[in-house]
Amino acid sequence: xxxxxxxxxxxxxxxxxxxxxxxxxxxxxxxxxxxxxxxxxxxxxxxxxxxxxxxxxxxxxxxxxxxxxxxxxxxxxxxxxxxxxxxxxxxxxxxxxxxxxxxxxxxxxxxxxxxxxxxxxxxxxxxxxxxxxxxxxxxxxxxxxxxxxxxxxxxxxxxxxxxxxxxxxxxxxxxxxxxxxxxxxxxxxxxxxxxxxxxxxxxxxxxxxxxxxxxxxxxxxxxxxxxxxxxxxxxxxxxxxxxxxxxxxxxxxxxxxxxxxxxxxxxxxxxxxxxxxxxxxxxxxxxxxxxxxxxxxxxxxxxxxxxxxxxxxxxxxxxxxxxxxxxxxxxxxxxxxxxxxxxxxxxxxxxxxxxxxxxxxxxxxxxxxxxxxxxxxxx
Numbered sequence: 001x002x003x004x005x006x007x008x009x010x011x012x013x014x015x016x017x018x019x020x021x022x023x024x025x026x027x028x029x030x031x032x033x034x035x036x037x038x039x040x041x042x043x044x045x046x047x048x049x050x051x052x053x054x055x056x057x058x059x060x061x062x063x064x065x066x067x068x069x070x071x072x073x074x075x076x077x078x079x080x081x082x083x084x085x086x087x088x089x090x091x092x093x094x095x096x097x098x099x100x101x102x103x104x105x106x107x108x109x110x111x112x113x114x115x116x117x118x119x120x121x122x123x124x125x126x127x128x129x130x131x132x133x134x135x136x137x138x139x140x141x142x143x144x145x146x147x148x149x150x151x152x153x154x155x156x157x158x159x160x161x162x163x164x165x166x167x168x169x170x171x172x173x174x175x176x177x178x179x180x181x182x183x184x185x186x187x188x189x190x191x192x193x194x195x196x197x198x199x200x201x202x203x204x205x206x207x208x209x210x211x212x213x214x215x216x217x218x219x220x221x222x223x224x225x226x227x228x229x230x231x232x233x234x235x236x237x238x239x240x241x242x243x244x245x246x247x248x249x250x251x252x253x254x255x256x257x258x259x260x261x262x263x264x265x266x267x268x269x270x271x272x273x274x275x276x277x278x279x280x281x282x283x284x285x286x287x288x289x290x291x292x293x294x295x296x297x298x299x300x301x302x303x304x305x306x307x308x309x310x311x312x313x314x315x316x317x318x319x320x321x322x323x324x325x326x327x328x329x330x331x332x333x334x335x336x337x338x339x340x341x342x343x344x345x346x347x348x349x350x351x352x353x354x355x356x357x358x359x360x361x362x363x364x365x366x367x368x369x370x371x372x373x374x375x376x377x378x379x
Contacts, residue, residue: 059096088131237261
């Protein structure tokens, strides 16, 4: 299917540096030419934008499909297929499925053995059932006593292309404000006030006993495998310095401007949440993604928990942060691709993969009209 030769014409083609009215020639799943002018042959895109396929580094969406409600498990293959359809429809052609590894709550999805899920991903890919290309982002909960054991199915798996180090102990990082943590956990898990207080005491004990040894283990693993390493929810410059010294090249969701500035000074890729941008702020009371963008401290967006937010967020950078369309689209394609070490995608240029998205604006709302991955229509 991807051996076909075709052209997409009469489009506003978004390259790495500009928007060009023209056409794109595709052969064998690769882009062979970008030509100016409306073009005389090919699929007429009617003046729509033609974007590079979106690259998503961090989405919890597959976890949501695995456990659609608290304590409700869903079969792995149907979960994978539903998630895949959703990300493809959002224009995402390469997705790093963010899977949490480790949790003190034995009923949480992140406390489960995810080997069956990895097998389902492989089976779906082998049977050509997947629209997007799926890689794995292993999110390590450092204070979790079961993190190393639960990582075993991931340790030799070829899909693992990103590792991030997390610590969700209330009182620091994302949950620096204890009251924000209380609202989140009591609302999401239905905990009582006493249950939250018990969890708070337990989480601090687990952090003291396990965060340090786990950090050393996973940093060593990422270094040996040359897998990109990300920090998560850095709040203070010291958090960034520690992560950078450990080999992290990506700073995910810094919670304060000073942390983002520290990441910039070390040349780290700064990732913010697209839902934060779309909603106009952080749901946990941290720095707004728009503020990061306006200070030049935003390199990439992540859809986090809403796949469709990635494209909406990119266009919000145009209308609210004075980004050009090309600059905004680089935050959801080229920059995340390069941060993950992927050099064959992320922009519309000859020789690269024909991962393409046709988008029309309805007012300020981007509408995905067609998606191609390696020259094959997937949505």
